[in-house]
Amino acid sequence: MQIPQSQTLTTRCLSRIFDTTSATYKFFWFLSILQIHARTENLHINVWDIVIRMVANAWYPIHYFRLSFGKNDSLFDIVTELQKETQIPIDASCEEVIGQLQERLRDKQVKSRLGKLTTYVPYCFLYPWINATNNSREVMWRSQSFENGCLYSIYKEKTNFYIELNPVWDEYLHTHYKILMDFTYWNLMQFLQVRNPNVPAISSKLIRPESRSSLANQHRYWNKVIQIGGPVRCIYTGHELHPSDYELDHFIPWSFVSHDLLWNLIPADGSINSSKSNYLPHLDIYLPKLAKLQHHSLKVSIQAGYQPTILEDFLSLGYTPKEFVLMNEEEFLEVYRRTFGPMHQIALNMGFETWKY
Template sequence: MINSYNLPYSDTLPVNKLSAVFSSTTASYKFYWFLGILDLIEEHNLAQNNTVSEPNRISLRMIDIACRMVINSWYPLYCRVNFGPSDKLSTIREALIKAFKLSEDADRKELENAFRTDTIGTIEKSLRPLLTYVPYRFLSPWTGSSDSNQYIAERSLQKDCQCMYAVLNEEKEIVIAPDWLNYLSVNLMVLRDFIYWNLFLYLQRRNPHDQFIAGKILRAEQRESLSTRRELWNTAIEQGVDIICPYTEKKVVTTLYDLDHFIPWRYVCNNLMWNLTPADPSINRSKGDSLPDMDAYLYHFACNQREMIRVLAEDKTAVRNSAAIKDDYLSLGVTLEELASMDDSSIISFYDKLIRPYFLQASNIGFPVWKFNK
């Protein structure tokens, strides 16, 4: 956990209390609760046409913070990140998908629009369980440990406690203390980094075999383009290299293929070249986020990879950024030249050892196995 010295100093506030809010976490709620508070403070400040709020009190409805908790956790849950056995955000997400006919990978705008148009209280009913403990347990560094929500709410009102917020209105809203409001407003960016770093550590502990956790916490504003990687595959095909669709076993031509993530993008959340292969355009629609049957499709996938590696190793391509794509292979522990020189059995064995652990990890968390119905 980041300690108080990593948070901006204040000569009037007990910042050490704030730095301790994640010292005891058994679920993801505190991280997303704090993020939700910061989101709403930022929205308030922007509405006031002032990025740094004047030092006055603002009240935030707990249910609005809970909505931000769902919105901010939506993407990692879409990527099937495990939040822990006691965490209910995944269950709530599934219920909201059904209630509002939301897409699995809904973005912030889609979620905000759905929640804004709720007229029958579905949101409040669904999210109310999130508010049973987290608004109170978050304050434990200030109030001390207690199982009594009422005690914490009462303690939060006492000036000597210097709590970040007070719980008011029959425990339906919080009021940010003036000094804390100013501190949070000035330091929004640093505090978000503080939250995300601690959230990363929390999720890493609960997903010890997932090497891609860092890329699953935040949705990128725009997914990285595949254009440069496709250009390289086009170059290979135009040079007369035989590239075979692993699933249909048909030869690929430059104008009639899609780039497929062999292990689905939803699991790896990246476009690293060692996981890409040209495939028949019908395959992506059929395969979707499923895992390919390894025994059926690894052979042609691995051979396609070797052909691409040979193109890169010979370095005869004029494709822009090809050097950056070579970097995709650096973490594999062998040189491009060594991979390029492998025979069929060696390259298949290498890729089996590389890919199968990801296949097993993804399968264990619910990704289905797919086979092409010819």
Template sequence: MNIPFQPGLPVHLLAACFNKTSATYKFYWFLSLIGQVEKGETQISKQALFADMLAHAWYTVNYFHVSFGKQDQLQQAIKKVRTTESLTIDADLHQISSALIHTPHQSTSKALRYFDGEVPHRFLSPWFRADDRKLVYGLSQSFTGDCLYALYKDHIVINPAWTAYLQRNARVLKDFCYWNLALYLQGKNPNVPDIAGKLIKAPVRKSLTEQRRKFWDVVIGELGSVDCIYTNTRLGIGSYAVEHFIPYAFVSHDLIWNLIPADPAFNSTKSDKLPLLDRYFEPFYRLQQQAVEIVYDRLPRSKFLEEYLTIIPDLSATRQLSSAADKQRFREQLQPLITIAANNGFEYLQR
């Protein structure tokens, strides 16, 4: 992926800012910078940029538990700040940024100040020797080499030669940054699904209405009721929640093989906890087995049956999921996902 060319500007140097990255700082610094320029800001406080960095990464770290690497201080700063500030996991970017800019807590301010020694001058390494901080500050203040911005103690000033370019191409530049960030994080999380989909908080989660109405209502309608695998509560049509067996925050999809009816009260408390397979796999699998048999019999062309292809490669074999091989294959698909999620910080369900 390339960024737009602009005659007279060293665009190739801007693209090179993400070469040889050893932490996420540069990606989130640039996203924060672009966001401020989009709002018409050209003299931007470092405090605002550092706060925006944490805000952009907040959901990826706290909700999806994506690892930034053991040495990445941005992830560590978010964890520290979350224990100090009254901010929820799903707080929006503006709310987080505003809280961090105006924080009364010295520990939060200290966590933000850390990045002043790591990010603003190092981002300009394609223009200047990044290991000489004083030199970078001095040269940047005269926009030497048409560098992107000038550095001062508490703020930066966008080079006027770059302002229109940044504003006009903000969307493409952010996509370029996210693309590079996704590649970087996928390297740190090789077995975690859908890294690209975990970089931005979706405005609204997709509804599970179709999975309820066209799959599980069909199953429960045939059986009359089913038992919640967690609470043994009897569930009928209209009295159950559609629940992700492995949390959505990890798998990042709504495929039917990971969805089951559950007690609504329990579902709201389970949150993104991981199920213990030794306790819950048997009832989970039996429920899936019954569901596949019923839907295959009543709605053999259901698109939801095709979603089992990621578990059982032969669609005709999903007619009953009755063989020992089917059962073993199903469990073998779930186990590594749960193990990786646990290693990334998801907690197990304690019941």
């Protein structure tokens, strides 16, 4: 993905900011600068505001989706340590994390953690413009003349540490804000995909969603199945479930799969979602029960001539709904073992914990 080019700005240097990236800090540094500049329109930006927003932007992909940032990523360690020390919820919004960290900035431990991001990040980001590798002081004083039209200058005083955006970039950053954000997220996605090769939907795990998709169609399907075939039993509690008297459960947590496909959704007792949360179900106990209930639902639906569009979700498992109906229970269970076994193991490797009722 390319950024818009300019005849007067050093966009060639800007397009190279992620060329030699071995950690995530440059991505989150640039994202945070773009966001602060867009919100405040200030050219003068406090470095502590930037690093706090870096942590907030990395919070959700690390804590909720459990993405790996790589073996030696300092931002990952800092975000993880800060959550343990502050007890900010793992699913807190970006603005909630920012607010709480700003309130705790006087805490020596918190400031020390954040301070690690101020040591190299502001300087390394400018290397495409200012070639002074491993010499932060030189980068700082050369940046103050906006050498080579660099994006910002750096000022570090006793009680004031800030960057000053180069005024010539001001209009460009505003005009192309969305493209620059997409450029950064696209590069971040490529970086993380390499480090999470078996994790699905990396692109949907970088930003905390404002709201989750409605499950109205999935509820409608299960209500109809229960109306036609009679009550079903919760695979966890064994309680009998009736139309609209249940909650839908993502068998493998949504925070891992990031989808609402029907083959991973089942009606469950209302008490389950809060206790199961983002835990993984014990496969030996619950996978056969899941497969049996899903197979039952397909038989009831197909045999009654009820074939809503949502049944197409099963095509992603390699068979049509009608082909699934023709299978016996053991054949259907084997498809589910092949599907859920690898996902379950990858999620375990990422740190998801196992649960049983």
